[in-house]
Amino acid sequence: MNIFWHIGKYTLLMKQVFTKPDKQKIYYRQLFIEFQNLGIESMGIVAIISVFMGAVVAIQTAYNIDSPLIPLSLVGYTTRQSVILEFSPTIIGLILAGKVGSRIASEIGTMRVTEQIDAIEIMGINPANFLIAPKINAAMMINPVIVIYSMMFSIFGGWVAAVSTGVVTSADFIKGVQLDFEAFTIVYALIKTIVFAFIITSVSAYHGYYTEGGALEVGRASTKAVVQSSILIILFNLILTQLLLL
Amino acid sequence: MIEARNIWKSFENRDVIQDITVSFKPGKANLIIGRSGSGKTVLMKCLIGLMDIDRGSILYDDRNFSSMNRFEKKLVRQEIGMLFQGGALFDSMNVEQNVMFPLSMFTDWEDEQKLERVNFCLARVDLKGVNHLMPSELSGGMKKRVAIARAIVNQPKYLFCDEPNSGLDPQTSLVIDSLIYEITQEYHMTTVVNTHDMNSVIGIGDTIAFIHNGKLWWTGDKETILETDNPEINQFLFSSELTGKFKSTLQKQK
Numbered sequence: 001m002n003i004f005w006h007i008g009k010y011t012l013l014m015k016q017v018f019t020k021p022d023k024q025k026i027y028y029r030q031l032f033i034e035f036q037n038l039g040i041e042s043m044g045i046v047a048i049i050s051v052f053m054g055a056v057v058a059i060q061t062a063y064n065i066d067s068p069l070i071p072l073s074l075v076g077y078t079t080r081q082s083v084i085l086e087f088s089p090t091i092i093g094l095i096l097a098g099k100v101g102s103r104i105a106s107e108i109g110t111m112r113v114t115e116q117i118d119a120i121e122i123m124g125i126n127p128a129n130f131l132i133a134p135k136i137n138a139a140m141m142i143n144p145v146i147v148i149y150s151m152m153f154s155i156f157g158g159w160v161a162a163v164s165t166g167v168v169t170s171a172d173f174i175k176g177v178q179l180d181f182e183a184f185t186i187v188y189a190l191i192k193t194i195v196f197a198f199i200i201t202s203v204s205a206y207h208g209y210y211t212e213g214g215a216l217e218v219g220r221a222s223t224k225a226v227v228q229s230s231i232l233i234i235l236f237n238l239i240l241t242q243l244l245l246l
Numbered sequence: 247m248i249e250a251r252n253i254w255k256s257f258e259n260r261d262v263i264q265d266i267t268v269s270f271k272p273g274k275a276n277l278i279i280g281r282s283g284s285g286k287t288v289l290m291k292c293l294i295g296l297m298d299i300d301r302g303s304i305l306y307d308d309r310n311f312s313s314m315n316r317f318e319k320k321l322v323r324q325e326i327g328m329l330f331q332g333g334a335l336f337d338s339m340n341v342e343q344n345v346m347f348p349l350s351m352f353t354d355w356e357d358e359q360k361l362e363r364v365n366f367c368l369a370r371v372d373l374k375g376v377n378h379l380m381p382s383e384l385s386g387g388m389k390k391r392v393a394i395a396r397a398i399v400n401q402p403k404y405l406f407c408d409e410p411n412s413g414l415d416p417q418t419s420l421v422i423d424s425l426i427y428e429i430t431q432e433y434h435m436t437t438v439v440n441t442h443d444m445n446s447v448i449g450i451g452d453t454i455a456f457i458h459n460g461k462l463w464w465t466g467d468k469e470t471i472l473e474t475d476n477p478e479i480n481q482f483l484f485s486s487e488l489t490g491k492f493k494s495t496l497q498k499q500k
Binding site for chain 1: 294319326328
């Protein structure tokens with residue numbers, strides 16, 4: 001029963017979030033602040049993880065090719081497919097659930113326990129819309145950009161690892177990367193990314209918004225936000241893959 | 247004027263507010279006093295609509311606030327200023343942005359006009375040259391002053407103060423009390439102050455409502471409270487050694 005109670009409460013919160021902003025100008029300003037907070041500030045960690053992720057995929061693929069009948073361009077092909085279909089959207093989604101999710105839950109949770117949310121409400125402003133809507137919308141817009149950026153860095157990482165270790169030539173790797181490309185794989189990855197962005201921001205905001213108590217509870221809300229977002233990402237990864245690829 | 251009529255509020259079958267009927271007059275500092283856990287904070291949260299009441303009604307100048315829909319409540323709330331116990335300043339904004347926030351949300355003024363009003367309000371609470379400081383850089387008393395400036399920037403008709411002196415030294419408390427009192431009279435606001443500070447009771451209590459175990463136990467003002475024989479009030483006001491001596495001095499003078 002408890003899970004249904006939370007789903008109901010979460011749905012009611014989302015109903016409050018997706019209403020007309022009290023002031024459009026302030027909403028757009030908040031949206032750009034969130035592009036910076038949730039997107040631009042995550043670029044560094046995403047680049048580092050992506051390069052190493054791509055490098056590992058390339059080396060592992062090369063290691064598993066035993067037969068001389070299999071062309072070495074397969075290393076580039078496998079790296080591209082793995083990165084686009086799974087590693088960039090899902091692994092980066094999980095990384096962002098930790099980084100962005102904990103930030104959102106602790107920021108909103110602290111505002112709750114220090115009565116800042118009450119102050120917004122007393123002024124006659126819808127706090128759920130004012131605080132949460134720009135975060136959800138910004139993440140849903142900026143995360144696809146981050147994931148495309150991650151794909152580029154991952155393929156670059158794979159190329160560097162493959163060429164520098166000498167397992168594949170640069171020409172073979174690039175040939176593999178360009179082989180049999182289907183644009184739908186990118187669409188599939190971006191759909192997943194947008195759904196994951198919504199899960200990360202809305203679940204984290206929910207936990208922050210209903211925090212009660214003090215600093216200890218803010219920490220707990222932050223942990224719950226990361227754990228539940230991660231589980232939901234994995235669950236929706238399976239659901240979306242079934243729906244879109246089969 | 248703000249009126250509460252026969253209001254009830256309970257949590258898990260425990261009546262925290264029981265049949266309270268009280269009115270708060272404009273141009274006066276109306277105090278709600280009582281021991282910790284007596285229900286005064288819940289009463290204030292019910293008055294401003296942060297908690298829904300179970301029964302009764304709350305009226306703002308004869309407008310039934312408790313039966314209003316969300317949009318109507320929103321309009322009334324734009325006439326309310328609130329000073330929270332900890333100030334509730336927005337951590338991500340500096341002093342100027344904090345005070346300007348209600349103006350940015352509810353007016354179409356030019357930036358210059360807004361800044362002029364912000365500086366006026368900051369000067370009114372005796373704060374100058376702090377516009378670009380962050381809340382974390384302010385002392386407790388300064389935070390309260392900034393919060394007062396933010397509460398009055400939109401010229402509200404009603405001002406609520408939740409324990410404005412908590413965490414402040416006696417001298418700063420007096421400054422905050424006199425500031426609230428002056429502003430109340432200057433703008434003819436209906437001010438409701440939730441406190442358990444003896445100095446506030448004696449200093450600014452134009453009307454006083456004493457809450458005990460969730461019930462309205464006594465009403466009066468700063469003159470009559472010192473003369474009442476009500477045992478619960480005497481226990482509340484004169485429980486410390488210092489206030490006990492004050493009471494006996496008063497009795498000797500009589």
